[in-house]
Amino acid sequence: MPYPATRLRRSRRHAWSRALVAETRLTPADLIWPLFVIEGKDAREPVASLPGVERLSVDLAAQAAKDARDLGIPAVALFPNTPAHLRDATGREALNPDNLMCRAVKAIKDAAPEIGVITDVALDPYTSHGHDGLLGPDGDIANDATVAVLVEQALLQARAGADVIAPSDMMDGRIAAIRAALEADDRPNVQIMSYAAKYASAFYGPFRDAVGSGGLLKGDKRTYQMDPANTQEALREVAEDLAEGADSVIVKPGLPYLDIVRRVQEAFAVPVFVYQVSGEYAMLSRAAEAGAFPLEAAMLETLLAFKRAGASGVWTYFARDAARLLG
Template sequence: MSRLPFPGAFPTTRPRRLRSDGWIRELVAETRLGPGDLIWPIFVVEGDQRQPVESLPGVDRLDLASAVEACRRARDLGIPAVAIFPMIDRALRSEDGAEACREGNLVCRATAAIKAAVPDLGIMVDVALDPFTSHGHDGVLRDGRVLNDETVEILVRQALVQAAAGADIVAPSDMMDGRIGAVRAALDGTGRQDVKIMAYSAKYASAFYGPFRDAVGSTGVLVGDKKTYQMDSANSDEALREVELDLREGADMVMVKPGLPYLDIIRRVRDGFGVPTFAYQVSGEYAMLRAAAQNGWLDYPKALLEVLTAFKRAGAAGVLTYGAVDAAQLIG
């Protein structure tokens, strides 16, 4: 972008003039963060009581009644959507994650209950098998290898039952090749053309997912690691190839995960494709802020808003964050 010659130098030009008061800083701000930029991930659990997640201070697993009330509150704060993740009883986990495809499973019941009670709140659901498998992987495991095509067939069935339960957005997070096209074709073929797909297109094999695995009950379950399907943190160009493939297959929106360590990827994706690009402030990122605040090392509200603004500045259309309700209250 061409620019006019700089008009002058000190003392004629004083950049601090535009920082002198709160009203002028607000007036000239280049990036704005609002509740409408946030998606709130929630964890649901069977039973009739909330369960604190020890490694995610301030986050609880919610029974269905609590989840409905929490979603009403989120809607009232101006948060447009929630993302549902389940804590599945280990007795229901299996090698192939069959519970993920059962009509009336926990995710489907939570989706239906929230949609019935808060119909104007968007509901996003995760399409992946890791909360449902006995080995903790996002797909079918055979001889130590995660099978791609066999997994995609199961993911398609999972997405269809989620859409039937009322999900507005299905979000394949598994990183299997070809799954976006398969899910899109299945949704369209069953008359669900309006169900949106947010693809976890650039999901990295990260050390920042630990507290999430605690929250969904996968800690100690995972066999090996996920490096054969999640991306290498050293790679940037590969992320663009993944995004392009997912868009060609029918993704409406894409995601970069984790968020803060990958701001450069968010910017490259947004500049390169011009599509709605979302960031996920993952559990480890959020937990670090909370833990540091508990130790008196930083101001959590200020740090939270600073980080969320950084995602927006990098080009994110919105952010998934466990601090969505906190941020919405602070902004309000």
């Protein structure tokens, strides 16, 4: 009906009415909290390029997982900052069953067994060259040789107690290989949450600082991460990973790729997660510090936008603060 019979502002007049007609809901249960882990005890290090984010020793990471549980956050995602003397061209520390990642998984499952633990499968936190895979003789990333290492890395993490394996490397065929290895190792219930549409983005810089690989990276990652110009390729990547055994998929980064989130959700109707990456977090935090807008409002608005676009959940460094506000 035309105006004045139809006045769309009627339902927006009061907070109770806005709540009744809200199409999208955001709760702490929609959030995944990434944690950076370092060596030491009772140790924390601020990440200069990520205001308010700290690297945590294993014991403090376990405490953070308990905090997440108490706030209603269902899962944490772990990323190790491997000491420089343990990094080499092959990333062999990734296959050490007593490495930072494995110890953190065990400590968190002991401290907060109700919390889901998601582990990153890629070699960039372990290599001396900062790439997600092994360098071939031509300087390119050797896909199949890398996949063989990723399979062993995933098995170690699953044996340590990881609930969800999250391959972030973007190698072809790695989901099928990891799924087959988990089945053969009698771990059929370990989930795979694949970074299926991970773009070669400028927004990853602070993350690389946080895991200690930023200054090490030689060249770029465009031969394996996706071209920001492409949409159809993202759908092909998602289709491939689902066919190979992924339980859910990730779109990364977040805000510049809301169209990809929507396209994936509409095309496949599977759990789609979005990673609000370090550059997005830093951009919002710095802008708020400069007085551009109130951080809490911008934080919640962006998280709600991911859900509205079709995301099942959001990986975000804002998880703890957002959960406090939402809770």
